[in-house]
Amino acid sequence: DTGVSQNPRHKITKRGQNVTFRCDPISEHNRLYWYRQTLGQGPEFLTYFQNEAQLEKSRLLSDRFSAERPKGSFSTLEIQRTEQGDSAMYLCASSPFGPPNSFGTGELFFGEGSRLTVL
């Protein structure tokens, strides 16, 4: 078990550029989550997948953000036309609970995060 893997770990980009982050969850985990963490704050929920289906999106996820999990395994988070306010740590987490629409205990397994700096 290699844990949740995120790439790249660090990304520096200029305002207006597009960036993409990848998350590889723990194998056999069918739920995958994206969170954003800014300095001095706790992680904030962005979106969540059950297998390949995106079941919930936060209002924080503007239309410049898109997340996919095409085969129910790895996921990508793309930010288009980045803004300085997008600078943050983007955390991915997975959990083994399912089936769809069931209540899990909420325990999540986090990756080390992808830090984005927008200049």
Added chain:
Amino acid sequence: AQSVTQLGSHVSVSEGALVLLRCNYSSSVPPYLFWYVQYPNQGLQLLLKYTSAATLVKGINGFEAEFKKSETSFHLTKPSAHMSDAAEYFCAVSEHTGTASKLTFGTGTRLQVTL
């Protein structure tokens, strides 16, 4: 919506002293509660969780927390602090609706351990 409040963004203790990190929650239904720890440049690691079984929960690294419904609290304690405990600690509550199961985190408490 459920929420978590962590009192004290920074806590400093001496090595060997008691650690007490405070967490209060707001929930209209019985909550599931968690404490996570984050070391510098690392992801979050689960310390312990309360899922409606025993109200006193023991976790890793000697930490424990007690669920007190009357006080809507879930404070984290450790009898004797170690230098390696220096990190950021997050309390979280699980929100559960028909389609979602996600965590809502507090703003975190940074624990400093001094000699």
